[in-house]
Amino acid sequence: LDELCRLHEMAPPVIKETVVWVEDADKVNSWNAEVDRLKGLLGAEMQATIDAKKALAKAELRNEKLARLLGVQEIKNKTLQDSVKRMEEKASDLEAENRMLRQAVASIPSVKSPSSENHRAHDLQATPLNEKTTNGAIKPMIVDRNGDIHDDDNAELPASNDAEAEKQQQELLIKCISEDLGFSTGRPIAAYLIYRCLVHWRSFEEDRTTVFDRIIQKISAAIEARDSNEKLAYWLSNSCTLLLLLQRTLKTSGSAASARQRRRTSSLNSPKENQAPGHPERSVSDGRLVGALTDISQVEAKYPALAFKQQLTALLEKVYGVIRHDLKKELSSLLGLCIQAPRTFVVSPRGTGSQGTDMAQQASMAHWQSIIKILTNSLNVLKSNYVPPFLICKLFTQVFSFINVQLFNSLLLRRECCSFSNGEYVKAGLDELEHWCHWLTEEYAGSSWDELKHIRQAVTLLILEEKHSKSLKEITDDFCPALSMQQLYRISTMYCDDKFGTLGIPSDVVASMRAKMIGGSSSPSVQDDINSFLLDDDFSIPFSVDDIARLMVHVDIADMDLPPLIQEKNGSPFEA
Structure with missing residues (x-):
């Protein structure tokens, strides 16, 4: 049985199976088309994913940039809010002051014509230090050791001549300040x-007086004359000090306590001193031009005093602006010569320069040395007239900002200046200014050196070695953080190495600069935004009356000497 089974298995099958493949061409083609379509969709999805990732990266970069800008704007916003708060406080003070001024103007009666004042002034000038009596005779006046002006017979002045005597005292004051009185212990x-004089005459509490207008006219005339920088610096120092004294003395609104203090102070003198000029019972400040000042409290200022303070503030700002303008004008012609290196300029390695090379380099730096000389002369004039250090610091800070603007704008507007050798020349000149700032000390220099940051960083980019290996991030973060993308693009496209012939900024970095300019542009015209690479000069007044009161040191007026014109008049000596 087993044998039969084995033979059966070995026997070939009676019917042989044959596999027949049936091919449906249409279906195969449709499937192939579907596969191709799916492949296309997959490729499109992959491309869309890649594009989305690129857009996401750009959006993240833009968000990061906006976040930085937002942080900067928040800081600026906080600064502006603080400024607005201070301005609102000042506006409130000014409104109260103006309200008082308007009330004072409404209550002021008609004043005498200028012609009559000029006529009386002429009479007083014709007879200095003398006073007319009721019968027309002339009585000589004597200035005693305490600065008192009185008759030689010590007779009391009639009430009808009070205004005449006060006018004569004003004439003497105007005559004194017409001269250069100089300084006493700085x-x-x-x-x-x-x-x-104003405190002794109680002029700050007067509802009507002409002494303030006469003082302002005399100072204005001296400023308009502009004989020399010495005269301007002299009045800058005087007006600043006088404004400080007014700021610490005058107040626009008082309290009951201050009123009581003023009444206590008034009770030490004759009550008649508080009456209007020309009043029959009012004395003329005891006949003294200058009284002793031991303990002076604040007083509530009337309209003439407040107007005098405003006019004096305007004069101070004008004198400062004139000095700044003259200094900038003197520097402008030299700055135009300092932006491009002369042919004789040679930079030699330290310790290897010959005597001839050093002499040639010194000759090529003559323009920079002239700038240093002008700055030093201006400093000496200001210091010799005891201009407050903070004002000198403000002045030089703005002047250095002007130097930065002039040099930087000239560099970006002249292609021939954007070269390696020219960068070395400007760098050597900036080193001279840096040494001068260190010599000047921080008290007078302040942040002057920092004001040159644009031209300093532009020069750093010009003389930077291996520019072709630097990335945009390195340039913006490490070498030129203060320069905008427009300014970097301008310098990079105009640069040429005229000394070693090396490569400049890589083309892909320049392309990135342009892309960032266009991408970050908020201007309606992209081209206008690209060309906005120039700096603007600062013409503002960098200080206020509050700054003067806060930054100037305490002043002491108790031991001030009287000027010679009070001690001597018309060749006749008097004791002071």
Whole structure:
């Protein structure tokens, strides 16, 4: 049985199976088309994913940039809010002051014509230090050791001549401040003399007086003359000191306590001193031009005093602006010569320069040395007239900002200046300015050196070695953080190495600069935004009356000497 089974299995099948493949061409083609379509969709999805990732990366970069800008804007916003708050406080003070001024103007009666004042002034000038009596005779006046002006027979002045005597005292004050009174232990005598006279005459509490207008006219005339920088610096020092004294003395709104203090102070003198000029019972400040000042409290200022303070502030700003303008004008012609290296300029390695090379380099730096000389002369003039250090610091800070603007704008506007050798020349000149700032000390220099950051960083880019290996991030973060993308693009496209012939900024970095300019542009015209690479000069007044009161040191007027014109008049000596 087993054998039969084995034979059966070995026997070939009676019917042989044959596999027949049936091919449906249409179906195969449709499937192939579907596969191709799916492949296309997959490729499109992959491309869309890649594009989305690129867009996401750009969006993240833009968001990061916007976040940085937002942080900067938040800081600026906080600064502006603080400024607005201070301005609102000042506006409130000014509104109260103006309200008082309007009330004072409404209550002021008609004043005498200028012609009559000029006529009386002419009479007083014709007979200085003398006073007319009721019968027309002339009585000589004597200035005693305490600065008192009185008759030789010590007779009391009639009430009808009070205004005449006060006018004569004003004439003597105007005559004094017309001269250069100089300084006493670093303090301007004219400012202190004016202040002491006004306090002694109680002019700040007068509803009507002409002394303020006469002082302003005399100072304005001296400023308009502009004989020399010495005269401007002299009045800058005097007006600043006088304004400080007014700021610490005058107040626009008082309290009951201050009123009581003022009444206590008034009770020490004759009550008649508070009456209007020309009043029959009002004395003329005891006949003294300058009284002793031991303890002066604040007083509530009337309209003439407040107007005088405003006019003096305007004069101070004008003098400062004139000095700044003259200094900038003197530097402008030299700055135009300092932006391009002369042919004789040679930079030699330290310690290897010959004597001839050093002489040639010194000759090529003559323009920079002239700038240093002008700055030093201006500093000496200001210091010799005891201009407050903070004002000198403000002045030089703005002047250095002007130097930065002039040099930087000239560099970006002249292609021939964007070269390696020219960068070395400007760098050598900036080193001279840096040494001068260190010599000047921080008290007078302040942030002057920092104001040159644009031209300093532009020069750094010009003389940077291996520019072709630097990335945009390195340039913006490490070498030129203060420069905008427009300014970097401008320098990079105009640069040429005229000394070694090396490569400049890589083309892909320049392309990235342009892309960032266009991508970050907020201007309606992209081209206008690309060309906005120039800097603007600062013409503002960088200080306020509050700054003067806060930054100037305490002033002492108790031991100030009287000027010679009070001690001597018309060749006749008097004791002061």
